[in-house]
Amino acid sequence: MSGLVNALMIVAVVVVVIVRQFRAQQIGAGRRWWLVPLILAVVALREPGILDVHHRTASAVLLGAELLIGLATGAGWAWTTRIWAQPDGSVWSKSTKASVTVWVIGIALRVGLYALGAAVGVHQDSAALLVALAATLLVRSGILIWRAQTVAPAAGSTAAYGDPMVRSARKERV
Structure with a gap:
């Protein structure tokens, strides 16, 4: 794939991820x-230009730093995400304002890496970002x-409209 197609794929994935992260989503352990x-990794690793042929060492160091930033961003994003369980046992997640901070720092670090690579003359392909x-x-x-x-389900569920009502058995006086 061309660099333009990779760049468009990166932008599309980031937009979808950012939009979805601020909506409550159910976490399912059975999902893939x-x-x-x-799929993103396979698409990226199929590209021949992931390392600059003229600056292999510097390119590999930048790629390693990019991966470390990606791992740290993913971990920071996951730990700043709010998780809760519903009374039915389903677990939900929603990103917080701290998640935005993690994203901003991650993007700033990636821009800094790109600028560093450009300053030393290393050609950086979009495959590394992918x-x-x-x-x-x-x-x-x-x-x-x-x-x-x-995460354990919330203790003490509240009844919603339409739920069957449980009435306490009271003793009747005669």
Whole structure:
């Protein structure tokens, strides 16, 4: 794929992820939470230009730093996400304002890496960013699934309109 197609894929995935993260979503352990990150990684690793052929060492160091930033962003994002359980046992998540901070810091660090690479003359392909995005999503999903297993349902459910009412048995006087 061309760099333009990769860039469009990155923008589309980031927009979908950011829009979805601020809506409450049910976490399901049975889902294939690893599938989207796997597809992104495969698409990125198929690209021949993930490392600059003229600056292999510097390019590999920048790619490693990009992956570390992606892993840290995914972990920070997962730990700043609010998780709760409903009385029926379903577990839900929703990102917080702290999650926005994690995203902003992650993006700033990635822009800084790109600027550093450009300053030393390393050609950076969009495949490196795609691999880091896959790492971010994989770590976030994995940590959320792990956290969801430790969340207990809310104690004491409240009755909603339409729920069958449980009436306490009172003693009648004769």
